[in-house]
Amino acid sequence: MTYYIRRIAFYVVTLWAAISLNFLLPRLLPGDPADIIIGKLRRASGGRPIPQEVIDAIRALLGTKDGSMWDQYLAYWGRLLHGDLGVSSSRYPVPVADLIAQALPWTIALVGTATIISFALGIIVGAWVGWRRGTWFDHLVPVTTVFQSIPYFWLALVLVAIFAVNLGLFPIVGGYDFFAFPDGPEASWAFVQSAAYHAVLPALTIVLSSVGGWLLGMRNMMVSTLSEDYIVIAEAKGLRPSRIRSRYAARNAAIPSYAGFGIALGFVVAGSIVMEQVFSYPGIGKLMIQSVQSLDYSLMQGVFLVITVAVLGANFIMDIVYGFIDPRARHDD
Amino acid sequence: MSGHTRTLAAITAASLALGLALTGCGTGDDDSGGSSAVLHVWGGNATPLDNDFNPFHIDTAQKATFGPIYEPLFFYNQLSSEPPVPLIGESFEYSEDGMALTVTIKPDQKWSDGTALTADDVAFTFTYGTNKASDLISAEATDATTVVFTYTQPQFTAAPLTLGNTFIVPEHIWSGIDDYMGQLNSEPVGSGPYTLKTFSTAAYTIEANKNFREELPAVTEVQYVGLDGNQSSQDLLATGQLDWVGQFVANPEVLTDGGVLSTLNLQQDPTVVMTCSSAALGCSGPQTDVAVRQAISAALDRGTIREKAFAGLAAEGNPAFLLLPRDQSWLADDALSQSPQDPDVATAGEILEAAGYVKDADGFYGKNGEAIDLDLFSPDGWTDYNDAAKLISEQAAEAGIKITARTVSDAEYWTPLANGDFQLALYGLTASLQSDPYSTYQQYFYGASTAEVDSEPQNGGQNYARYSNPTVDVAVVAAGATADEAVKQRAYATIQAEIARDLPYIPVVLNASQSFFNSKDFTGWPSADDLYAMPLPYSSVASGIVLRHLAPAK
Numbered sequence: 070m071t072y073y074i075r076r077i078a079f080y081v082v083t084l085w086a087a088i089s090l091n092f093l094l095p096r097l098l099p100g101d102p103a104d105i106i107i108g109k110l111r112r113a114s115g116g117r118p119i120p121q122e123v124i125d126a127i128r129a130l131l132g133t134k135d136g137s138m139w140d141q142y143l144a145y146w147g148r149l150l151h152g153d154l155g156v157s158s159s160r161y162p163v164p165v166a167d168l169i170a171q172a173l174p175w176t177i178a179l180v181g182t183a184t185i186i187s188f189a190l191g192i193i194v195g196a197w198v199g200w201r202r203g204t205w206f207d208h209l210v211p212v213t214t215v216f217q218s219i220p221y222f223w224l225a226l227v228l229v230a231i232f233a234v235n236l237g238l239f240p241i242v243g244g245y246d247f248f249a250f251p252d253g254p255e256a257s258w259a260f261v262q263s264a265a266y267h268a269v270l271p272a273l274t275i276v277l278s279s280v281g282g283w284l285l286g287m288r289n290m291m292v293s294t295l296s297e298d299y300i301v302i303a304e305a306k307g308l309r310p311s312r313i314r315s316r317y318a319a320r321n322a323a324i325p326s327y328a329g330f331g332i333a334l335g336f337v338v339a340g341s342i343v344m345e346q347v348f349s350y351p352g353i354g355k356l357m358i359q360s361v362q363s364l365d366y367s368l369m370q371g372v373f374l375v376i377t378v379a380v381l382g383a384n385f386i387m388d389i390v391y392g393f394i395d396p397r398a399r400h401d402d
Numbered sequence: 403m404s405g406h407t408r409t410l411a412a413i414t415a416a417s418l419a420l421g422l423a424l425t426g427c428g429t430g431d432d433d434s435g436g437s438s439a440v441l442h443v444w445g446g447n448a449t450p451l452d453n454d455f456n457p458f459h460i461d462t463a464q465k466a467t468f469g470p471i472y473e474p475l476f477f478y479n480q481l482s483s484e485p486p487v488p489l490i491g492e493s494f495e496y497s498e499d500g501m502a503l504t505v506t507i508k509p510d511q512k513w514s515d516g517t518a519l520t521a522d523d524v525a526f527t528f529t530y531g532t533n534k535a536s537d538l539i540s541a542e543a544t545d546a547t548t549v550v551f552t553y554t555q556p557q558f559t560a561a562p563l564t565l566g567n568t569f570i571v572p573e574h575i576w577s578g579i580d581d582y583m584g585q586l587n588s589e590p591v592g593s594g595p596y597t598l599k600t601f602s603t604a605a606y607t608i609e610a611n612k613n614f615r616e617e618l619p620a621v622t623e624v625q626y627v628g629l630d631g632n633q634s635s636q637d638l639l640a641t642g643q644l645d646w647v648g649q650f651v652a653n654p655e656v657l658t659d660g661g662v663l664s665t666l667n668l669q670q671d672p673t674v675v676m677t678c679s680s681a682a683l684g685c686s687g688p689q690t691d692v693a694v695r696q697a698i699s700a701a702l703d704r705g706t707i708r709e710k711a712f713a714g715l716a717a718e719g720n721p722a723f724l725l726l727p728r729d730q731s732w733l734a735d736d737a738l739s740q741s742p743q744d745p746d747v748a749t750a751g752e753i754l755e756a757a758g759y760v761k762d763a764d765g766f767y768g769k770n771g772e773a774i775d776l777d778l779f780s781p782d783g784w785t786d787y788n789d790a791a792k793l794i795s796e797q798a799a800e801a802g803i804k805i806t807a808r809t810v811s812d813a814e815y816w817t818p819l820a821n822g823d824f825q826l827a828l829y830g831l832t833a834s835l836q837s838d839p840y841s842t843y844q845q846y847f848y849g850a851s852t853a854e855v856d857s858e859p860q861n862g863g864q865n866y867a868r869y870s871n872p873t874v875d876v877a878v879v880a881a882g883a884t885a886d887e888a889v890k891q892r893a894y895a896t897i898q899a900e901i902a903r904d905l906p907y908i909p910v911v912l913n914a915s916q917s918f919f920n921s922k923d924f925t926g927w928p929s930a931d932d933l934y935a936m937p938l939p940y941s942s943v944a945s946g947i948v949l950r951h952l953a954p955a956k
Contacts (some may be wrong), residue, residue, distance in 0.1 A: 101706040149789050159462075160452050160454075160458075161462065161583070162456070162463060162583070162584045162585070162586065163452050163586070163933060168450065171603055172448055172450065226633065229633075229637065230637075233637065234637050234641060238643065240639075241634060241637045241638055241641065241643070242630075242634045242638065243604055245604070247602065247625075247627060248440075248442065248605075249641065250602075251599075251602070251605060251606075251607045251625055252598070252600045252602065253601070253602025253603070253604065254602065316846065345630065346630045346631055347630075347631065347633075347634075348446075348630075348634075349449050349628065349630040349631070349634050350627045351449060351450055351603065351604065353447070355449070355450075355630065356450075359448070362811070368800060381801070397431040
């Protein structure tokens, strides 16, 4: 039990540090980001004065010249706990929290599902390839790694050109068919179908370009696990090969991959910038790139905060799961 | 010890099920979009779209805000020298001295919510928010259809801005709003031919405004979509899912060969090498010497730049910065009707040598032992600009002038321009809205429209070249204070001679603006013979005029 308590305490401290760092970073940047934002707002509003409440809100989030750091820090936490991430300067006056809330579900659903598919596929096929090492199955390794090394952008464009434009099998853009659903997302089976249909090509690019890594890692671990003594004993006991493969070899060989999976899950929230651009797919990645391009500090800070929390959360869950899967991980208590 | 296998099996089952679900629903919505009379438009916006229809957000509000939903009093067609087309307004008249302007609006108009639109709304609009001009004394509604504006200065040249680019807003809604910039105005009430029907972050639809004062548009619904790239829009055009787009396509035949799409390419806006020209205002570098600017201009092979960097789609610019043939009557000297298209290295050398420059051992000109070494930047990813900058650098080198071309991020592009912290930059000017170059000369060449280096031009001035020439300033003031064409003509002749010699902006090309539209399912588009409005879906006011002309093909 102390293992879990220790892990939880560790993550609480890390979360606090990450959020505090998010508070500090804009204040450490050269120049005053708050001044830059207020200046941008002034320009966007044709040189007119900006209401004092807006200025106060920006200062509280991004730093102010008056008031101690400690007071600012408390104000920052106060706003965060109320879910107030400020106002985007490049899309003034849209609240940052709204932008993130709109994008997050799409990213989690698509990139999350694709990451899980890619992982499952890589582990299952990797286990087979490792089990049948030296046969034609081994050709799968170079094939999948070639896909991984193709520039992602290009792969996505080729898929669109072939399957969407020439063959017309899949839609070209969007998270759903906005021609058929002009009112936006709705709670209907037809909409879910449309969204799933639109997710195929984007998901395929993500899976194609990431499955090679999982497969290669799993295959190699499988090969080295198969030379372990307990496998020889299992064989000597006369166990069925399928049982040796899945319960003895694959189970142990997969353990290092789980750690990598935890990290990959965390980065799901960062979205997939290139995929979102090519498919005009809604998601967090484009918010991140747009905010960086237009020096929109509030949006940047909001996106980074969500990503940080997600990476920590995913790692925390994987740590817990890891403790279950591999009892050795919690043995030192 | 079987927990793990079960997990794996569960994941496999889940992913299989999902895979089936994903592939299984490829049928069903094939007949979406298609034959209905909804017009699908991309106005150039990336996703996610913001639910912003605030007419005061000039840069960030959705494109349908300007023209389809909100209207100015008159429409100034920048493609013709015809008088403006009445929208809300009916006629306008200046007083003798130009200090008073009387506007009559059409009777019996309504806002899209059914409230009456009267002269009071017009008067309110001009005294509200960013619309209030600094030289306005008062705007008064003298009866239900007449508004009288009085000013501290003659307004002869302000009509395109006042009458053609100020969007009239309903007083009964905006009078209760103090923070007009902080509004999203997601349920816009306007006077235009359309009103907002539905909105999502992926697309929004406008429908015919039942309270519109004139005949309802034949295309009753228009959907604007958000796309993240030109390739996506090109693919959607090619597959018949989009009907109207304005964007650069290097090989337009690919799209128009199918017989569904038509294209128009109108060249309007000058692409220039902008120079930080005035040492007196704090610019530094060899480009502050007029001889260097003239030599660069002479060295340019504009024909090659047009062909290679702009795919042969751009047109020839002129050093008078007129839009020809529209502004032909304002051209004082025929020699200024076109910038030279072929390079003249010999002349470039003569100009520099006459100004005391000598060639060094490497073949580059310099003065006092210091070679000319100029920095030219353009925004990264604007490929036509980037290629043009490279060509300019090569062509200048031929003439012995060293120019280093580099690209910068968007954020690093605008700030140095505004602050005057640059030597040369590739830049785009905008042509004047009406057939009168006053706004071009006033915005880009007038001394009061610039600022010293390290400060930004105020009051909407865009003279980032820091060009300051007393002769030009006097002529600009003289042209602005008169309605007499002969006086204006003389003033413009002076300005044209001065700026063609001084070259604070070195003309390169007239940039292309291509539009593509579905002329099979919709009729009434502008054509080369009938350029009644700019056929670009992102073009303010003009896009609303085009929509009113369209009709579904029978």
